[in-house]
Amino acid sequence: MTRAGPPCFHCSEPIPAGVVIHAHIGGREEPVCCHGCRAVAEFITGAGLSDYYTYRDAAAARADETPRPDRWSAYDRPELVERLTRAEPGGARSITVLLEGMRCAACSWLADKALHLQSGVLDVSVNPATARARLVWDPAKVRLGDLLRVLEHVGLRPHPLAGQPAEQLAILERRTALKRLAVAGFGMMQVMMFAVPLYIGESSGMDPGIRELLRLVSMLVSVPVALYAGWPFYAGAMQALRARSISMDVPVSIGIVLAFAASVWNALRGHGEVYFDSVTMFVFFLALGRYVEMIARHRAGSVADALARLAPVTARRARDGVIEDVQAMELAVGDALLVRTGEVFAADGTVTEGAGRVDESMLTGESTAIAKEPGSRVHAGTQNLGAPLSVRVEAVADNTVLSGIVALLERAQAERPRLARAADRAAAWFLGRILIGAAVVFAIWWFVDPSRAFSATLAVLVVTCPCALSLATPAAIAAATSALARRGVLVAHSDALETLAKATHVLWDKTGTLTRGLIRVEEVRVLSDTPESECLSLALALERMSEHPIARAFLASGTGNTAARDVEVVAGQGLEGTVGEQRLRIGHPAFAAGLAPALAVPDGLEGESWVCLGDERGLLAAFRLTDQLRPEAGECVARLRALGLDSEIVSGDEDAAVARIAARSRIQRHESRLSPEAKLERLKTLQAGGAVVVAVGDGINDAPLLRGADVAIAMGRGSALAQTSADLILVRDSLDALPETVKLARRTQRIVRQNLAWSIIYNIAALPLAAFGLVPPWLAAIGMSLSSVAVVLNAMRLSRGTELGTGGGWSLQRPAEAA
């Protein structure tokens, strides 16, 4: 368990004790953590792409140790490719591919470069923000399957997307938002330019013709800003009003519409004040905040993506004795499906032929593969690790278990308890008072001097325009979002920061969250005179022939190149094979002891975590396999406790394993053997007791828990479905940033409160002056700008703070920093 020495050259994870694997990189030997990483690193440098390691700013995903059986042969068949891809001019084809394991811009460079080494590739455009690549190739020169294999070789697992409208929608939304922002920005600058001479002319005199021109031109420029750039606010306000609630959009819209309408009226009749500068600046600031928020949301991905990664696009169907590759959506109940080793099931069904093991971790979180035989149920999205299986399809599309989980997610999200946003409440309350105040001012002026009633009322509305008030929260959130992004925490739902500041409990998933999710040999107990190192290499020789997750533990720990002969897999028990002249068994203690007649299994080896190696003379050694606790977990839990957050483990795993991890990470409360529904139940109990609960998880089985929690945090290397349920994503796949995130969330709350207090004080101070008709428009505009700038500058203190540790790092955050 020592963690000294350099990390893996490829994935930067610590190299487990006893592992000595080197990759040959540019004439040097670089240490790597497993054979999968070595293969990827050597492929990348062998293809002349070693610049990737120089320029990347995030570690690569850990490569699979067991080379996967070829999954791409279906994509070599022209007739299937024709249906999945789009035609391009000149006989070329194109397809969009989702790339799993995309971490930084250097990854996109790598994908692009690796693909261009293939002849016949016409164009590649990789977007690291959405982890998508669009490939255009000449089918006469290269097959799609080969391109997908190249991507897998460089460690970016491709998932072909067959006609995904969601991606197009996201691009369209981003483009529209950018256009609106540009209109608001251009308009604001122009109107300011016309406003300054108007203000100066007010005091030093101005030719009436020029004054008239400037006012009319300001109006002309403001029209697209108010109507086009401000449209999303009106739409949002209408939506809120129709739902009989008040969102921030309502006061914003009323402010814009009143000030704009009054200014147009005054500009057209030729006298009275105009407030076009205030209106355009207001719209621009707000549109900027919205844009930053949208970028963060898109980056977090969508449920559609997650499904695309899980369910395969193609399936191999046997019908009337003809075996053919078809699109998964063409499958019907009753079809016979052939699923080869390593392939993912495209539908739910019953095994009719063959016996093997299936990795169901994507559905259940259980890392051990489940044995399947004729009559067993298999589910879409799970992977066949054993022998080829014939399956009779029983549920497709929306009826699969996978789709059921997605539906559960959607329901949990709809029921999610939302703490009403304090800023929205304050603004709504304040706006109500302002409107009443304005009405009172109008009524009083009406009796005193009807000719000044309108302008005084308007001054009240503009001076008190809730600009600073409505910027108070978005500016602080945008600054906090970009500060967190630089530290590897992605904020997908910004109101989660407000909730996180109030959190009282943390519910942890175990596997993959508190632990690394990688099984390792933790302890070797030698039971004969064979030395430990030889026991390990014998075990490795056997396990090399297996794709079971347990085999990965030995591949990472053992050394040697020997491979066993005549290996037989005994489902649910273990492996038997010959190394040299020695007949060996590895697996359950009783099974391993079975080669030697009448041998009793020594005590203390019960439970899931022991695996034994035995030969004809008796047991050679016992290995204890565990999932390793993340090195930073204990400290993270302690620091959270110091911040007042209690930790609790809710796990689907067995009692002993959970208790051990709980003891090591010093978490007192832990519950084991919980189904996803039971986890949600536990969460609801806590919430019913008034707790504000943070859930941290990584698997699909955690997704309902994440959706139900007040704040959901997903691990960066966890399943895509868990990430779409999350409010925050720990991109660097480390818990380090978590306590700092809570601290920053609390600082954000403090800044929001300061901002709100400042803008309310400003408004209350300005209101009487405006009501008495003492505020000329230039002063109103300056006051409004200064109060807004003060709020924004105060918020910027969040992104400046260095107490969160080192900056640098995540390169995808440039747009957010513009705020």
Place this chain on the structure above:
Amino acid sequence: MSIVYVLIPLGLVLVGIGLWAFFWAVGSGQFDDLDSPGWTVLKDDERPKDHSPKDKP
């Protein structure tokens, strides 16, 4: 001062052209990805020590 009657509309026309150009750029995907184009300059740059014959496109 009557020159402003010409200059201001002229300025507006220029703003209009600028905005049109920006809309065109957004519409043609120039702003869809602001990160990876920074890396494209490295794509053509073969470093001698990593050079292998088949790298040449």
